Amino acid sequence: MDAIVKKLMPEVAKPSRQEAEEAVRVLLRWAGDNPEREGLLDTPKRVVKAYEEMFSGYQADVDQVLGTTFGEVSGYDDIVLVKDIPFHSHCEHHMVPITGRAHVAYLPRDRVLGLSKIARVVDVFARRLQTQESITAQIAGAIDGSLKPRGVAVMIEAEHMCMAMRGVRKSGSTTMTTTFTGEFKNNAAEQVRFMTMLRIQ
Template sequence: MDAIVNKLSSDADRPSREEAEEAVRTLLRWIGDDPGREGLLDTPKRVVKAYRELFAGYDADIDEVLGTTFEEVAGYNDIVLVRDIPFFSHCEHHMLPVIGKAHVAYLPDGRVLGLSKIARVVEVFGRRLQTQEAMTAQIANAIEETLRPQGVGVFIEAEHMCMAMRGVQKSGSTTLTTTFTGRFKDNAAEQARFMSMVRGR
């Protein structure tokens, strides 16, 4: 599942914490501030600590995250949908926040996932530098490869701060992306049913 994991570097390739903190000081000087002033003295440490949390998805093993599947489903083979999963990500072009929610569904084929696992998959891929299109596909592919269901549907809606805070500065605009596999991809009625359930109708 290397293509899904999408890690950019090994631990051996990573700069040290001290090097990362010095990079923050360089940026502070570049924007015109003084990293030696009282209010900024601890900023490099805080930023590096925050980045460890914000980009924790690089350290996650998606196979471990999805973990155990369950076969005792009493013959259930209809849509399983977890909707309105909030996430926070960062765009890979400007490293600015992407704030949104994901709706993830699958059609089981004898096995199901724990519901929290679906939310966790969204979290893992969200906590990386991303494009929304790639994140949508990564979530679907991870579930597809682990569970081998009859189909997967993923719908993401998000606001990109790179559009709201800079450039065209259009706050409130939302980007929508979808990915379908299996029966969802091949059957327009299943796609429509998925979207109807997402919208709560």
């Protein structure tokens, strides 16, 4: 799946750290401030370091994250759900934060994932420039492609700072997206079970 995502992105030469820091100085000047004043002297270095962490998903290999599975499950073949996975991402249109929760479920065929792997997959895709629709589909596609389960269900609830901080400025509004594959997509009863499990506290 990650190979497909990368294929959609044309190859670009990565600028040096020095070039990235200079770009931050340009933006500071454009915003109307002086990058040479005391409070901003180290800001370019801090921003570049923060970007390394916030966009570390570009360096992560989701196929490697999902590489280890387990077959000893004592015959268990029902829904595995990890809900309320917090994440932070950035809108690819304005590069401002998206904050939310992901709920990820799958129906095992003969193997299962370590539960932490599901949270890590959410982080891999969240730590890239994203739309909520894309991250929802990418999480489902990665698990579907790697584990080959009978079905995958993903729901994301998130607040977009591009709506809260600019434009219409509607703070607190939440966007919800869902993706279903396999039995979740073809069987409405499985979708209802997924939604019902999300409501259980």
